[in-house]
Amino acid sequence: MLWLKAFHIICVVTWFAAMFYLPRLFVYxxxxxxxxxxxxxKVMERKLYKGIMTxxxxxxxxxxxxxxxxxxxxxxxxxxxxxxxxxxxxxxxxYHGICGRMVKDFANDRNQRSHRYYRWFNxxxxxxxxxVVVLAVVKPF
Numbered sequence: 001m002l003w004l005k006a007f008h009i010i011c012v013v014t015w016f017a018a019m020f021y022l023p024r025l026f027v028y029x030x031x032x033x034x035x036x037x038x039x040x041x042k043v044m045e046r047k048l049y050k051g052i053m054t055x056x057x058x059x060x061x062x063x064x065x066x067x068x069x070x071x072x073x074x075x076x077x078x079x080x081x082x083x084x085x086x087x088x089x090x091x092x093x094x095y096h097g098i099c100g101r102m103v104k105d106f107a108n109d110r111n112q113r114s115h116r117y118y119r120w121f122n123x124x125x126x127x128x129x130x131x132v133v134v135l136a137v138v139k140p141f
Contacts, residue, residue, distance in 0.1 A: 001070055008063035011056050016129055018053035019092070022099050023122035029106055030115040042107050049103045057096055064089075085135040088128050095124060 022045060029041035068076060076082065105111050134140070 001067070004063060004067055008060065008067060011059040011063060015053060015056035015060050015092075016125060018048055018056060019095065019099070019125045020122065022048050022053060022103075023118050026102060026106070026111075026118040027115045027122065030111060030113060030118055038109075045103045045106060049100060053096065053099070057093065060089075079139075080141045081135045081139045084141075085132055088132050088135070092125065092128055095128075 025041060025045050025048065029038070029045065032038050032041055068082075071079075102111075
C-alpha cells in the first residue's frame, strides 16, 4: 500500500506542476503578438495538457480509488476529512476541464481574456493544494 501511496503522490505532484505551468503559458500567450510565438505556445499548451496534465489526472483518479479500496465502506463514511478532500479534488477536475477549454480557445485563436485574468486564474489551484494537503496530513475531522 505504501508503494501505491507513493505513486499516487508522484502523480498528484505531476498534475499540480502542469496545473501551475499551463495557466502561466496562457499568461505569456495572451501577451504574445507575433505569429511564430503564437504557434509555439499552441504546441506547448497542447503537449502539456494532453501529454502530462491529463494522463497525470487520470492516474491520480485511478490510484486514489485504488487506495480507497483498502478501506471498508463504513470506514470511508466516517472519514469526513476525506469527503472534504474529494470535494476539492472534484473542483480540481473542473479546473482541469476549464484549462482544456482554454487550450482549445487559444488553438482556435478565440482567446478573449487578458494576461491579468490568467495571472489570477493561475492562483486557484494553489489554494486548493493547501487545503488538500492540510486535510490529508492533519485529518482535522
